Amino acid sequence: MTSVPSVSYSITVRLEVPAGGTAVSSLTATVESAGGLVTALDVTGSGHERIQVDVTCAATSSAHAEELVEALRLVPGVVIGKVSDRTFLVHLGGKIEVKSKVPIRNRDDLSLVYTPGVARVCQAIAKNPEDARRLTIKRNTVAVVTDGSAVLGLGNIGATAALPVMEGKAALFKRFADIDAFPICLDTQDTDEIIRTVQNIAPVFAGINLEDISAPRCFEIEARLRQILDIPVFHDDQHGTAIVVLAALINALKVVGKSLGSIRVAMSGAGAAGHAIAQLLYAAGVRDLVATDIHGVIHPSRADLTGVPTWYLEHSNPRGVVGTLGDAVAGADVFIGVSAPNILTAADVETMASDAIVFALANPEPEIQPQEASRFAAVVATGRSDYPNQINNVLAFPGVFRGLLDAHSRSVTTEMLTAAARALAETVSDEELNAAYIVPSVFHPGIADTVATAVRGSVENIRKTAAETGEFPAVRV
Numbered sequence: 121m122t123s124v125p126s127v128s129y130s131i132t133v134r135l136e137v138p139a140g141g142t143a144v145s146s147l148t149a150t151v152e153s154a155g156g157l158v159t160a161l162d163v164t165g166s167g168h169e170r171i172q173v174d175v176t177c178a179a180t181s182s183a184h185a186e187e188l189v190e191a192l193r194l195v196p197g198v199v200i201g202k203v204s205d206r207t208f209l210v211h212l213g214g215k216i217e218v219k220s221k222v223p224i225r226n227r228d229d230l231s232l233v234y235t236p237g238v239a240r241v242c243q244a245i246a247k248n249p250e251d252a253r254r255l256t257i258k259r260n261t262v263a264v265v266t267d268g269s270a271v272l273g274l275g276n277i278g279a280t281a282a283l284p285v286m287e288g289k290a291a292l293f294k295r296f297a298d299i300d301a302f303p304i305c306l307d308t309q310d311t312d313e314i315i316r317t318v319q320n321i322a323p324v325f326a327g328i329n330l331e332d333i334s335a336p337r338c339f340e341i342e343a344r345l346r347q348i349l350d351i352p353v354f355h356d357d358q359h360g361t362a363i364v365v366l367a368a369l370i371n372a373l374k375v376v377g378k379s380l381g382s383i384r385v386a387m388s389g390a391g392a393a394g395h396a397i398a399q400l401l402y403a404a405g406v407r408d409l410v411a412t413d414i415h416g417v418i419h420p421s422r423a424d425l426t427g428v429p430t431w432y433l434e435h436s437n438p439r440g441v442v443g444t445l446g447d448a449v450a451g452a453d454v455f456i457g458v459s460a461p462n463i464l465t466a467a468d469v470e471t472m473a474s475d476a477i478v479f480a481l482a483n484p485e486p487e488i489q490p491q492e493a494s495r496f497a498a499v500v501a502t503g504r505s506d507y508p509n510q511i512n513n514v515l516a517f518p519g520v521f522r523g524l525l526d527a528h529s530r531s532v533t534t535e536m537l538t539a540a541a542r543a544l545a546e547t548v549s550d551e552e553l554n555a556a557y558i559v560p561s562v563f564h565p566g567i568a569d570t571v572a573t574a575v576r577g578s579v580e581n582i583r584k585t586a587a588e589t590g591e592f593p594a595v596r597v
Contacts, residue, residue: 124506125157125178127206131185132176133192134164134201139171143197151177154191155184176206215287216294216303253326253528262301262327262521264289265318267309270334270357270392273483279305282332289331289356297518297568299525301329311337315344322349326525329517330355335391336427352524352532358396359537360513363520364559365397365456365479366404366541368511371548371558372499376475378453380405384473386452387411388445388487389459390418395429397456400541402435403534410441410448413459417441417448446471453477461485469496481511499555508556515544515562519571526572527579536578543574 137143148158157178165172175192179185185205193200224233231237245251253259268282286303293301302325306317318328328351330342338355345353354360373379385406387394390413398409411418411432418425418432419442425433441448445463449455450471456479457464464487469478478493480486481503490507493500501509520540524532547560547570560567 123180125155125180126506127159127178129179129181129185130159130176130206131179131188132160132174132204132206133189134172134174134203135192136170136172136199136201137195138197139167139169143195144171144173146195147173147175147192147198150191150195151175151188154188155180156188172201211284211287215284215291252323257300258324258326260298260300260525261325262293262299262329262525263304263318263321263325264293264301264329264331265304265306265314265333266331267306267314267333269309269332269337271332276309276334279307286331289329292514293329293518293521295518296514296562297522297572299518299521309337311340314341315348318345319348322351325351326528327351327521328353329521330357332357333392335395336429338392339395339429346531350530352521352529354517354520354524354532355392355396356513356517358392359400359532360517360520361393361458361481361511362396362400363516363537363541363544364511364513365481366400366538367515367544368479368501368509368559369401369454369456369477370404370542370545371553372454372477372501372555374553375555375558376477376498378475381407383408383453384451385409385454385456386445386448388448388455388457388463389413389482390428390432391458393458393481394456395431397458398436399431400534400537404538404541408438409436410439410452411436412445412448416444455479455487457481457487459487461487462489464488464493466492466495469493472496479511499558501558509558510562511559512562515559515567516540516571519544519568520575522568522572523575523579527576529575529579533578533582535582536575539574539578540571543570546570 148161151158158175159178160176162174163171164174177188179188189200189203192198222233223229241255245255264286266282266286268278269276271277271282271285283303283305286305290301290303293299306314308314328345333341342353342355385401387398387409390411398411401409415424418428419437419440420433446468449468451473453473454477458481461482469476475498476496477499478497479501480488480493483503486502490500490502501511503511547564547567548557
């Protein structure tokens, strides 16, 4: 597939051209001939003989951006000046900051905000630690914690290099749910050390969002932190993805007239995201799910099951399928990929059941290109923003945490995640629903509020049940 220009590789080239003639008008044609896309052309200075122009254009890669600059350099009369990478400009100095919510204008303000007045508040919290939620940032603050071991499609790049991603996550928390989130990048990949560090910083936060920690360590880290801490711990790579996949699947099944309990699902990828998706689909009613990893179909008689969660052996593959991904896909109603690029073919999709659904979520290159999958599938979704039906975690995690924080929840349960998924699915009305619109845009108004309301309702139901029975539900994700 030919790559298309993307704002992720957007540059602004400041150049000079002769006044008059065709030099300015040739700039756009030059960029487009070289495979780029001009998104803005601004005259930023003018004289009798020369004009200064800022040309903003999108490329397909960093190397392609350099090619566009060289193409502009060859235009007669053009003198290239400064070239700015717009992505790097956005990140200069970081993307988030801390601001005081109260004015500090004089000595009185200082005495209230800091010493001596603050001592009274400290004493109140020492007497009743729960007051920290009322009297500090704890009430609305989440830690975005990573060790940099599994960042986006970049892999194990370490804590420092992971910081721009965690900053971005914090910015999304604020933008979509008005939650103050802090990037916490730990310079260790030792499981015990990570757990102990998060435990030690937990008093500041009302929730922990684990991010980009490699499997299988992420499973143990999340499970042990949930046992230790009295605040919700949520691994977004797992559960955020699972929520949006379930929501999208609910709506995709409406489009093709099938139900969760009757479908066959084939999955590629048994890591963190795949494991959580499989568990949530099972909780929602899917009973025929066949999972595959790099070695093929997961089944009990396979010799190489080291690192494969035991859940798969207990709850998946009821028909005893063996073999390759192709064997798992044949006859399936749904394919869900959270694995690697270009491992599924149009011929594979052709073997699926009629009105097939394909979620190819590997990023940046999916398991199958959408146009290929669409030859035989009725509904196609990806993890990319340049195709319809983007499965994007931003649809889930802001609202989930908004609900958890507002409800003062101390845990995360499967019931809460399912409630979030169903609420997200319902944001697409019957009038809007079609094969190219099974999930809303991340900028659709009210999504976080809708998801938060569902999560709060789930927390309240759990508390009501606990009050009536005297038991808190034992099943947690």
